[in-house]
Amino acid sequence: MQDIGENEMVTETFKFDIQTVPDEIVNITPNVERCVQKSNIKDGTVTIFMPGSTGGISFLEFEPGLVKIDVPTMLQQLFPAGPDYQHHQTWGDHNGHSHLRSFFVPPSQTVPIINGELILGTWQQIVFCEFDEKARKRTIYCQLVG
8 A cells, every 4th residue: 555645746847948030940859858857757747838829849850951941841831921811910910820830830748758868769859949030039848747
């Protein structure tokens, strides 16, 4: 029989800031790894979350062809910058494509942690995708549960 306290879940939250430029993809894996290392959680999950509606968190092999050409080209084909989206009429800005891209690439992802290590594939990195048309300071939260 176990005492009730032995299996209590622990939650820890960390945050870090990054500075972005428009359409940039940033490898945030080292930042997330530092959060995991600072925590007392050895087995569980980490949720990586960016509060905002013009950026996203995803996974990618962080190599120049994908980051600089392939992904931006795909996003431009799917959600082109330039059309007069209804969003522009509502707010008087011109980042409707940014909001659509963020709908497609969500603002959070969850990764397992085993023995204090992120469980990622060999070439898999956690990336932040800046979809906005302006440079931004982004705060990213890492909430660990285990």
